[in-house]
Amino acid sequence: MKSFLIVLISLSMLQHAFCQKPNYQPPADFDQERSGITKGRLDTINYFSQTVDTIRRGFVYLPPAYSETKKYPVLYLLHGIGGDEEEWLRGGIPHIILDNLYAEKKLEPMIVVLPNGRAMKNDRAMGNIMDREKVAAFATFEDDLLKDLIPFIEENYPVLTDRENRAIAGLSMGGGQSLNFGLGNLDTFAWVGGFSSAPNTKEPALLVPDPKEARELLKLLWLSCGDEDRLIRFSERTHEYLVKNDVPHIYHIEPGSHDFKVWKNGLYNFSQLLFRPVDKGILN
Numbered sequence: 001m002k003s004f005l006i007v008l009i010s011l012s013m014l015q016h017a018f019c020q021k022p023n024y025q026p027p028a029d030f031d032q033e034r035s036g037i038t039k040g041r042l043d044t045i046n047y048f049s050q051t052v053d054t055i056r057r058g059f060v061y062l063p064p065a066y067s068e069t070k071k072y073p074v075l076y077l078l079h080g081i082g083g084d085e086e087e088w089l090r091g092g093i094p095h096i097i098l099d100n101l102y103a104e105k106k107l108e109p110m111i112v113v114l115p116n117g118r119a120m121k122n123d124r125a126m127g128n129i130m131d132r133e134k135v136a137a138f139a140t141f142e143d144d145l146l147k148d149l150i151p152f153i154e155e156n157y158p159v160l161t162d163r164e165n166r167a168i169a170g171l172s173m174g175g176g177q178s179l180n181f182g183l184g185n186l187d188t189f190a191w192v193g194g195f196s197s198a199p200n201t202k203e204p205a206l207l208v209p210d211p212k213e214a215r216e217l218l219k220l221l222w223l224s225c226g227d228e229d230r231l232i233r234f235s236e237r238t239h240e241y242l243v244k245n246d247v248p249h250i251y252h253i254e255p256g257s258h259d260f261k262v263w264k265n266g267l268y269n270f271s272q273l274l275f276r277p278v279d280k281g282i283l284n
């Protein structure tokens with residue numbers, strides 16, 4: 001009887017160990033618009049940027065059952081080099097993915113901000129998007145975000161303003177920005193996600209100069225990429241450094257290239273982890 005119990009307990013522990021790592025596979029209909037569910041609301045915002053000295057446009061997605069008498073955590077969600085503040089809405093349909101997650105009660109209510117990450121007067125994704133000046137504007141966005149956009153959101157929406165209630169994530173160029181700005185400002189962000197992060201990602205030792213601080217302050221650091229993405233080494237080298245320096249994170253490589261299939265899946269999975277206790281068993 002005793003050995004039977006020991007076998008039973010060992011088996012359940014083994015199963016527990018194997019079950020902890022999710023496979024991050026979304027259900028087939030995760031991005032299909034559903035009828036009969038309560039939808040969130042999409043606002044257009046226009047905020048004055050001292051950094052760029054102009055009025056800048058963005059979007060805010062409010063959760064279903066949004067109430068001004070509550071206070072919400074905030075996710076800043078950033079686009080890529082070929083996009084602007086509309087890129088996620090056009091290709092990544094975060095409003096639909098998140099509406100569906102809310103309907104299934106799989107998401108902490110949060111406000112999602114979709115800014116334009118090319119912080120310059122003409123921030124349209126036109127002409128040569130690889131122009132030095134335009135690429136540099138993605139770095140300038142750090143100041144716009146911290147000094148102009150975040151204060152605007154905090155003045156105009158009912159949001160929680162501590163670091164543990166602020167997340168940043170993005171795709172490609174926006175993934176690099178999220179890693180650079182998130183890890184570079186741990187007093188502001190506790191949740192950081194990079195989907196297929198681009199060459200603008202700082203090299204690991206500059207990105208995480210103080211692994212102990214990162215270990216202590218980060219709630220969650222998520223890195224994902226498609227296995228056929230030509231930019232995979234920017235995620236890979238970051239992951240290797242984090243492993244070597246013992247900074248817990250999620251490193252998820254999935255079949256795919258540099259496209260919205262991977263980014264939508266990144267949002268689907270990363271968003272569900274936000275603003276709630278993280279099971280240490282899923283971390284690298």
Ligand code: FER
Pocket residue numbers: 079080081082135171172173174198199200
């Ligand atoms: C580069 C290749 C790709 C680069 C940026 C990207 C700044 C960004 C891609 C994207 O955002 O989709 O050499 O340099």
